[in-house]
Every structure is written in structure tokens, then in C-alpha cells.
Amino acid sequence: MKPDLKILILILASAALAAPLAATAQEAIPAEHAVRFVGKDGMVCGKVEKTRYAQNSEGEPTFLYMGGAFPRHTFSARIPGDQRDKFRPTPEELEGRDICVIGTIRRDASRAEIAVTSPSNIKLATIK
Numbered sequence: 001m002k003p004d005l006k007i008l009i010l011i012l013a014s015a016a017l018a019a020p021l022a023a024t025a026q027e028a029i030p031a032e033h034a035v036r037f038v039g040k041d042g043m044v045c046g047k048v049e050k051t052r053y054a055q056n057s058e059g060e061p062t063f064l065y066m067g068g069a070f071p072r073h074t075f076s077a078r079i080p081g082d083q084r085d086k087f088r089p090t091p092e093e094l095e096g097r098d099i100c101v102i103g104t105i106r107r108d109a110s111r112a113e114i115a116v117t118s119p120s121n122i123k124l125a126t127i128k
Contacts, residue, residue: 028100031067031075034112037105044075044114045100045125051092053084060084062091064099064122067111076108077101079116087119098127 029037031046046066050073053062060081067074077099079091100123103114116122 029105031073031112034067034075034105035107035110038107038112039105041102041104043100043102044077044105044112045098045127046075047098047127048094048096049073051095053091055081064091064094064101066099066101073111075112075114077114077116077122078108083116083118087122094122098125099123100125 027043028045029042031044034042034044037044044066048064048066049068050065050070051062052065052070054060062079062081062084064077064079065073066076079087084091101114101116102121102123103116105112105114107113114121
């Protein structure tokens, strides 16, 4: 194999390996910008500023508020009451932690929201 061809193969292999990593970083949507992606599937990341278990509301949802302090947050993840017990760590244990929420971004009043359908839709994250 000619030296130029070896270099080309190495460059192409390196680019192929790096592409998935770059795509993952680009797909992370800061909670503060989630409203710009309403109607799209995405991965919204940020710090859970506050959690709230709405026991007296229909469906008994738990909300994870992100993108600013409650009640001025810009994004929330809504966990249905019938899914609460499946989460480890519990929703309340996520308060103060960085997470990424995966799903379809919808509008809830002036904020963005993802309705979480499974614990696999929430990932612990390291955000720098």
C-alpha cells in the first residue's frame, strides 16, 4: 500500500470514529434553549433545580424543573405517577443533579416540556 493511501485511510477512519462523538455533543440542547426545539425529538440537558410531586393533580405527575429557578424555569420533564416507582435514583434524588432528558419537546404554557415515558429517557450527565 502506498504511503499516501495509508494516510488517507487513517484520516477517514479517524473521522468516522470522531463523528458519533461530535454528533452527540451537538444534539445536547441546553434547558434554557429547549423552547426553540418544540415539536422535535431531542435531548435536553441541565441541572434539576427543583422537583415537585403533584399528588393532587390528574395522573399524579412528578415535575423536574430545569433551566432556571422555579417558578421561572424554562423547561420541565413530566414523569407520570404510574412510572414514579420505576426510577432509580428517585425523582427527588435528582434535585441538584445534572441530567439529560430524551423525548419529544412540547410546549407547556411559555415553557418547553418532555413527557417522560420510561426511566431510560433520563440520563445522569456531567455538564461543564
